[in-house]
Amino acid sequence: MINVTIWNEFLQEQRKPEVAHIYPKGMHGAIADGIKQDGFELSYATFDEPEHGLTQDKLDNTDVLIYWGHVDHKGFQDQVVDRICARVHKGMGLIVLHSGHHSKLFRKLMGTSCDLLWREADEKERLWVVDPSHPIVEGIGPYIDLDEEEMYGEHFDIPVPDELIFVSWFAGGEVFRSGCTYRRGQGRIFYFRPGHETYPTYHNKDVHRVIANAVKWTAPIQREQTFYGHHEPLEEIKK
Amino acid sequence: MINVTIWNEFLQEQRKPEVAHIYPKGMHGAIADGIKQDGFELSYATFDEPEHGLTQDKLDNTDVLIYWGHVDHKGFQDQVVDRICARVHKGMGLIVLHSGHHSKLFRKLMGTSCDLLWREADEKERLWVVDPSHPIVEGIGPYIDLDEEEMYGEHFDIPVPDELIFVSWFAGGEVFRSGCTYRRGQGRIFYFRPGHETYPTYHNKDVHRVIANAVKWTAPIQREQTFYGHHEPLEEIKK
Amino acid sequence: MINVTIWNEFLQEQRKPEVAHIYPKGMHGAIADGIKQDGFELSYATFDEPEHGLTQDKLDNTDVLIYWGHVDHKGFQDQVVDRICARVHKGMGLIVLHSGHHSKLFRKLMGTSCDLLWREADEKERLWVVDPSHPIVEGIGPYIDLDEEEMYGEHFDIPVPDELIFVSWFAGGEVFRSGCTYRRGQGRIFYFRPGHETYPTYHNKDVHRVIANAVKWTAPIQREQTFYGHHEPLEEIKK
Amino acid sequence: MINVTIWNEFLQEQRKPEVAHIYPKGMHGAIADGIKQDGFELSYATFDEPEHGLTQDKLDNTDVLIYWGHVDHKGFQDQVVDRICARVHKGMGLIVLHSGHHSKLFRKLMGTSCDLLWREADEKERLWVVDPSHPIVEGIGPYIDLDEEEMYGEHFDIPVPDELIFVSWFAGGEVFRSGCTYRRGQGRIFYFRPGHETYPTYHNKDVHRVIANAVKWTAPIQREQTFYGHHEPLEEIKK
Numbered sequence: 001m002i003n004v005t006i007w008n009e010f011l012q013e014q015r016k017p018e019v020a021h022i023y024p025k026g027m028h029g030a031i032a033d034g035i036k037q038d039g040f041e042l043s044y045a046t047f048d049e050p051e052h053g054l055t056q057d058k059l060d061n062t063d064v065l066i067y068w069g070h071v072d073h074k075g076f077q078d079q080v081v082d083r084i085c086a087r088v089h090k091g092m093g094l095i096v097l098h099s100g101h102h103s104k105l106f107r108k109l110m111g112t113s114c115d116l117l118w119r120e121a122d123e124k125e126r127l128w129v130v131d132p133s134h135p136i137v138e139g140i141g142p143y144i145d146l147d148e149e150e151m152y153g154e155h156f157d158i159p160v161p162d163e164l165i166f167v168s169w170f171a172g173g174e175v176f177r178s179g180c181t182y183r184r185g186q187g188r189i190f191y192f193r194p195g196h197e198t199y200p201t202y203h204n205k206d207v208h209r210v211i212a213n214a215v216k217w218t219a220p221i222q223r224e225q226t227f228y229g230h231h232e233p234l235e236e237i238k239k
Numbered sequence: 240m241i242n243v244t245i246w247n248e249f250l251q252e253q254r255k256p257e258v259a260h261i262y263p264k265g266m267h268g269a270i271a272d273g274i275k276q277d278g279f280e281l282s283y284a285t286f287d288e289p290e291h292g293l294t295q296d297k298l299d300n301t302d303v304l305i306y307w308g309h310v311d312h313k314g315f316q317d318q319v320v321d322r323i324c325a326r327v328h329k330g331m332g333l334i335v336l337h338s339g340h341h342s343k344l345f346r347k348l349m350g351t352s353c354d355l356l357w358r359e360a361d362e363k364e365r366l367w368v369v370d371p372s373h374p375i376v377e378g379i380g381p382y383i384d385l386d387e388e389e390m391y392g393e394h395f396d397i398p399v400p401d402e403l404i405f406v407s408w409f410a411g412g413e414v415f416r417s418g419c420t421y422r423r424g425q426g427r428i429f430y431f432r433p434g435h436e437t438y439p440t441y442h443n444k445d446v447h448r449v450i451a452n453a454v455k456w457t458a459p460i461q462r463e464q465t466f467y468g469h470h471e472p473l474e475e476i477k478k
Numbered sequence: 479m480i481n482v483t484i485w486n487e488f489l490q491e492q493r494k495p496e497v498a499h500i501y502p503k504g505m506h507g508a509i510a511d512g513i514k515q516d517g518f519e520l521s522y523a524t525f526d527e528p529e530h531g532l533t534q535d536k537l538d539n540t541d542v543l544i545y546w547g548h549v550d551h552k553g554f555q556d557q558v559v560d561r562i563c564a565r566v567h568k569g570m571g572l573i574v575l576h577s578g579h580h581s582k583l584f585r586k587l588m589g590t591s592c593d594l595l596w597r598e599a600d601e602k603e604r605l606w607v608v609d610p611s612h613p614i615v616e617g618i619g620p621y622i623d624l625d626e627e628e629m630y631g632e633h634f635d636i637p638v639p640d641e642l643i644f645v646s647w648f649a650g651g652e653v654f655r656s657g658c659t660y661r662r663g664q665g666r667i668f669y670f671r672p673g674h675e676t677y678p679t680y681h682n683k684d685v686h687r688v689i690a691n692a693v694k695w696t697a698p699i700q701r702e703q704t705f706y707g708h709h710e711p712l713e714e715i716k717k
Numbered sequence: 718m719i720n721v722t723i724w725n726e727f728l729q730e731q732r733k734p735e736v737a738h739i740y741p742k743g744m745h746g747a748i749a750d751g752i753k754q755d756g757f758e759l760s761y762a763t764f765d766e767p768e769h770g771l772t773q774d775k776l777d778n779t780d781v782l783i784y785w786g787h788v789d790h791k792g793f794q795d796q797v798v799d800r801i802c803a804r805v806h807k808g809m810g811l812i813v814l815h816s817g818h819h820s821k822l823f824r825k826l827m828g829t830s831c832d833l834l835w836r837e838a839d840e841k842e843r844l845w846v847v848d849p850s851h852p853i854v855e856g857i858g859p860y861i862d863l864d865e866e867e868m869y870g871e872h873f874d875i876p877v878p879d880e881l882i883f884v885s886w887f888a889g890g891e892v893f894r895s896g897c898t899y900r901r902g903q904g905r906i907f908y909f910r911p912g913h914e915t916y917p918t919y920h921n922k923d924v925h926r927v928i929a930n931a932v933k934w935t936a937p938i939q940r941e942q943t944f945y946g947h948h949e950p951l952e953e954i955k956k
Contacts, residue, residue, distance in 0.1 A: 089352060089396070091611070111350040111398075112423050113328060115467035123476045126712070128871045128892050133569070133661045138699040142872065151472075154845045154884065155465045155859065157328070157424055159350075160401050163640075167871065167884055167892045171713070172472030175845050175884045175892050183611045184351050185396055221616040226394050228354035233390075233411030234604070235649070237362045238953070330850070365951070367632045367653050372808070372900045377938040381633065393606045393645065394620065401880075406632065406645055406653045410952070414606050414645045414653050422850045460855040473843070474888070475716070567830060567874070589828040589876075590901050591806060593945035601954045629950075633943045635806070635902055637828075640877050650950030662829050663874055704872045706832035711868075711889030715840045 002219045003041045005062040006031055007054065009069040010046040012197045019197045027068055027195070027202050034208030040215060047072060052080050059083060064093035064215045067100045068195065081105050089185030090225065093218025095211065098195035101152075106191070109184050110158055116176070117153030123171040125149040125194060127178050131165045136179065136190065136213045144206040150196035152176045158191075168193060179210070181217075186226060190214040241458045242280045244301040245270055246293065248308040249285040251436045258436045266307055266434070266441050273447030279454060286311060291319050298322060303332035303454045306339045307434065320344050328424030329464065332457025334450065337434035340391075345430070348423050349397055355415070356392030362410040364388040364433060366417050370404045375418065375429065375452045383445040389435035391415045397430075407432060418449070420456075425465060429453040480697045481519045483540040484509055485532065487547040488524040490675045497675045505546055505673070505680050512686030518693060525550060530558050537561060542571035542693045545578045546673065559583050567663030568703065571696025573689065576673035579630075584669070587662050588636055594654070595631030601649040603627040603672060605656050609643045614657065614668065614691045622684040628674035630654045636669075646671060657688070659695075664704060668692040719936045720758045722779040723748055724771065726786040727763035729914045736914045744785055744912070744919050751925030757932060764789060771797050781810035781932045784817045785912065798822050806902030807942065810935025812928065815912035818869075823908070826901050827875055833893070834870030840888040842866040842911060844895050848882045853896065853907065853930045861923040867913035869893045875908075885910060896927070898934075903943060907931040 008028035012019045023030050028044050036042060045053025047069070059065070065084065069076065081104045088094050088109065096106050101114045127144040129137050144166075153174030159182070166179030178193035192210060195201045202208075247267035251258045262269050267283050275281060284292025286308070298304070304323065308315065320343045327333050327348065335345050340353045366383040368376050383405075392413030398421070405418030417432035431449060434440045441447075486506035490497045501508050506522050514520060523531025525547070537543070543562065547554065559582045566572050566587065574584050579592045605622040607615050622644075631652030637660070644657030656671035670688060673679045680686075725745035729736045740747050745761050753759060762770025764786070776782070782801065786793065798821045805811050805826065813823050818831045844861040846854050861883075870891030876899070883896030895910035909927060912918045919925075 085350075109350040111324075111348040113467070117467065117470035119470050119472065121472060121476055122478070123472070124713075126890060130871050130873075130894065131661065131877070132664050132701065132704050132872055133666050133699070135699050138701055141702060142705060151470070153470055154847050155467070155849055156847075157465070157467065159398060160422055160848070160880075162399050163877075164881065167894075169886060169890060169892045171474065171476045172470075173474040173843060173886060174470070175843075175886045177847065177884075183399055183609065186610050188611050221611070221613055223610065223616055224619060226396070226610050227620065228352070228356065228394070228396065231356035231358050231390070231392055231411075231413070233358065233360060233362070235410065235412040235602075236955070237360055237410045239361070363952075365651060369632050369634075369655065370638070370900065371633055371940065371943050372903050372905050372938070374938050377940055380941060381944060393608050394610055395608075399609070399641075402638075403642065406655075408647060408651060408653045412604060412647060414604075414647045416608065416645075422848065425850050427850050460850070460852050462849065462855055463858060465849050466859060474841075477714070563828075587828040589802075589826040591945070595945065595948035597948050597950065599950060599954055600956070601950070629948070631948055633945070635943070635945065637876060638879050638900055649952065649954045650948075651952040652948070661877055704874070706830070706834065706872070706874065709834035709836050709868070709870055709889075709891070711836065711838060711840070713888065713890040715838055715888045717839070 001041050002215060003061055003063045004066065004215055005043050005045055005058065006066045007045045007068065009072065011071050022200050027197065030202040031066065031211060034202065035212040035215065038212045052076065054080050054084060056083060059087045059092065062092055063219050064095065066095045066097065066211065067103065067105065068097045069103045070099035070197065073103050076104055078104065081108060085109060088187035088189065091186035091220035093187060093220060094189045095214050095218060096189065096191045098193060101191065109189065112159060113157045115157045117174060119151040119172060121151065121172060122148045123151055126169045127166040127194070128169065129165065130167050131163060134163065134165050135217050136165050136210060138213050139209050140206055146194055146201055146204065148199050149194055149201065152193055186220065188218045190218055240280050241454060242300055242302045243305065243454055244282050244284055244297065245305045246284045246307065248311065250310050261439050266436065269441040270305065270450060273441065274451040274454065277451045291315065293319050293323060295322060298326045298331065301331055302458050303334065305334045305336065305450065306342065306344065307336045308342045309338035309436065312342050315343055317343070320347060324348060327426035327428065330425035330459035332426060332459060333428045334453050334457060335428065335430045337432060340430065348428065351398060352396045355395045356413060358390040358411060360390065360411060361387045362390055365408045366405040366433070367408065368404065369406050370402060373402065373404050374456050375404055375449060377452050378448050379445055385433055385440055385443065387438050388433055388440060391432055425459070427457045429457055479519050480693060481539055481541045482544065482693055483521050483523055483536065484544045485523045485546065487550065489549050500678050505675065508680040509544065509689060512680065513690040513693065516690045530554065532558050532562060534561060537565045537570065540570055541697050542573065544573045544575065544689065545581065545583065546575045547581045548577035548675065551581050554582055556582070559586060563587060566665035566667065569664035569698035571698060572665060572667045573692050573696060574667065574669045576671060579669065587667065590637060591635045593635045595652060597629040597650060599629065599650060600626040601629055604647045605644040605672070606647065607643065608645050609641060612641065612643050613695050614643050614688060616691050617687050618684055624672055624679055624682065626677050627672055627679065630671055664698065666696045668696055718758050719932060720778055720780045721783065721932055722760050722762055722775065723783045724762045724785065726789065728788050739917050744914065747919040748783065748928060751919065752929040752932065755929045769793065769797050771801060773800060776800060776804045776809065779809055780936050781812065783812045783814065783928065784820065784822065785814040786820045787816035787914065790820050793821055795821065798825060802826060805904035805906065808903035808937035810904060810937060811906045812931050812935060813906065813908045815910060818908065826906065829876060830874045832874045834891060836868040836889060838868065838889060839865040840868055843886040844883040844911070845886065846882065847884050848880060851880065851882050852934050853882050853927060855930050856926050857923055863911055863918055863921065865916050866911055866918065869910055903937070905935045907935055
């Protein structure tokens with residue numbers, strides 16, 4: 001049983017009726033509805049909770065953290081950022097969605113600005129699968145069509161992905177590396193682009209499938225924590 | 240003409256006679272002597288200078304920064320770390336040597352702990368070339384032998400390198416990814432393992448050759464700075 | 479249920495008593511004994527069978543092929559090589575062991591010579607884990623020790639691995655990229671170095687664990703075959 | 718001085734007046750005109766010459782081979798394919814253009830089918846730079862616009878590129894990994910997508926710039942050929 005915590009900033013849904021209209025249970029609720037049949041143990045955390053709901057205890061009991069944030073990256077507490085990074089380093093899986101690209105968390109793990117081009121113009125996005133052998137695209141066709149989305153365009157200022165899984169086409173003329181994996185310490189990370197709050201992206205079945213697959217893919221393996229530090233020689237050193 | 244700044248912490252040479260004995264001109268002096276015939280414009284900066292010698296102006300006039308630090312990573316000013324990272328993101332090349340792996344600078348650019356196994360036992364290191372097509376190994380044979388070095392062993396907690404160029408064998412039984420490249424923003428980074436202060440590693444001709452090659456490889460290309468931000472559509476978006 | 483076919487050349491066991499002594503059931507038998515508790519559906523094929531036991535029907539019913547060959551790479555039929563490659567391209571997992579590195583099959587999939595350094599000197603090999611987050615090292619400690627093995631050394635003339643999981647240390651002074659993954663078409667490939675026929679490597683529990691993990695990792699995902707060829711536009715092309 | 722051989726199939730220019738009209742000096746002539754100011758030593762070879770103009774002597778004196786082929790991949794002699802591969806393995810640079818993706822040469826070096834989606838519909842292609850630090854994009858803006866090109870779409874059945882430099886957007890709705898690097902043996906390879914014979918792509922200044930940059934990037938480094946085979950131990954092996 002994989003313990004999944006869905007962290008949703010959950011500010012837009014409370015502030016903007018049009019967002020609440022699309023996501024009456026919050027985006028976390030929509031994501032949960034979409035992946036619950038996979039048998040994960042699901043729970044939630046949001047920005048307004050103490051420590052953003054991501055206490056040490058909560059993280060210690062999380063195998064995979066799904067992270068959506070947008071409007072108050074700045075207000076996210078630094079010590080919680082550090083705590084999440086430490087847990088990723090120890091093996092917790094992390095799925096960063098859409099505007100989470102600009103969170104302190106993702107930028108800290110990447111070591112880059114994570115800047116990009118963007119535009120809100122209700123335009124079509126088509127995510128093409130470029131790694132058809134990857135478990136994250138199990139059950140997914142050659143591409144995923146989203147009729148209306150925010151545009152994110154290259155250059156996306158990220159480190160070279162360990163694996164590139166999706167590349168997006170946008171009607172306005174841009175492309176984007178939309179599905180990227182990274183390793184940091186013992187943890188595995190998946191960044192997945194779609195999911196602007198004013199579109200029903202998290203009601204899309206293919207998007208659910210990708211997120212559920214990514215939960216399984218980022219879930220930690222069973223293995224002793226790696227030892228670091230002073231090391232006695234394993235072989236006799238001849239002089 | 241490539242402007243190269245060699246940053247050496249330069250504390251060990253002043254504090255420990257055995258280090259000063261090996262490096263009477265400092266490690267920066269030894270490195271400079273080894274690469275000066277390549278026609279670079281060389282200058283220096285050290286820990287004790289104001290802003291560690293790495294003022295904004297200095298960095299703005301640096302194409303490639305070579306960085307060696309060890310004993311006072313903690314005392315390195317955070318704002319200077321941020322300034323160097325910003326310059327790397329804008330294209331400055333960066334060569335991190337040996338114990339620089341644990342500097343605030345390298346850890347911030349990597350997003351990981353950069354921890355490893357280590358031991359000071361005067362043991363043999365042999366660096367094997369695993370990418371014989373790479374410009375960084377021009378003029379280098381199948382391996383570089385160093386009779387005595389500090390051991391660094393796996394697991395080295397770094398992101399997956401963009402390119403892996405050297406793998407070290409140690410007499411005591413460990414291996415290490417000793418030559419690794421990364422891209423961060425518009426900048427290119429090379430990490431090169433050898434160079435403990437109590438050994439004459441920076442007097443070795445092959446080590447000089449690798450560092451000189453790496454200066455050329457990390458030097459910035461001529462290109463407009465990348466634009467990030469709001470982007471008007473390049474194509475008409477049909478509704 | 480994953481259908482695993484273990485292909486063993488099975489010539490050495492019949493020709494050399496010392497090999498038969500170590501592997502009375504053949505190396506395929508030893509591997510099977512080591513991974514059978516994982517619940518795979520196991521079957522075998524060997525060099526001397528018609529079409530080397532790898533008929534179209536056999537391959538069509540194989541999810542993952544484990545491949546060990548050494549003394550008669552030359553005698554392996556080209557049409558069977560092509561057939562296996564085609565199946566890998568369509569998604570079959572492939573695990574190439576030890577001297578299989580020089581098989582027509584592996585060389586064709588790699589596009590390189592797959593040459594290396596080698597020596598039979600009964601020396602110690604230590605395989606260090608360099609990707610502690612990878613499912614293939616689940617249950618494995620920081621390294622695997624093999625008291626006696628054949629040496630394979632760098633440069634190993636392979637394409638840059640998609641993922642590098644193990645690096646070997648050898649007593650005689652060499653290193654080797656011992657665990658490498660590749661994607662080819664819809665198929666995933668794992669190369670795993672150890673397993674010279676005169677050593678009891680395939681009775682080692684850690685080696686069993688790695689192979690069993692690799693079976694799960696290379697097993698095909700459920701997904702429609704990718705379409706290639708002429709494609710009608712998905713969007714109206716304005717002139 | 719880099720010796721560059723431009724291999725052009727040069728059949729379309731002779732058979733189709735519309736192609737001859739765009740490329741009166743052949744596509745090789747247009748490419749040569751575009752890169753000659755970079756000071757390379759340029760020569761040519763074409764399909765109709767004995768051994769396709771790529772004799773052993775010719776290849777031995779070539780540092781970088783530029784390769785464009787399309788209509789008679791099948792008729793290209795296998796022994797010349799093998800000869801070119803062997804030279805790449807020994808360090809010759811290789812730039813494969815457009816429909817060369819389906820040549821025997823490229824497929825043999827890749828180990829995959831190199832299949833893709835395609836369409837000739839005179840549609841716009843926009844090549845976005847996704848690696849702004851790479852020498853191959855020196856002097857290139859955020860993207861290259863080509864008003865009319867053939868479409869190539871994903872999934873492109875290639876191995877994971879060592880470096881991904883360009884991603885194309887097509888008006889009809891597809892994307893493509895348009896600029897990819899690979900290492901094979903001691904040689905470096907660059908695949909560059911654009912260049913259908915019925916469009917003036919090889920008169921485009923940015924395309925010239927990319928090809929010239931790629932010549933410099935793929936040119937072999939100066940280094941002893943790598944040794945492979947039996948290797949005496951470098952250290953005493955204790956029993």
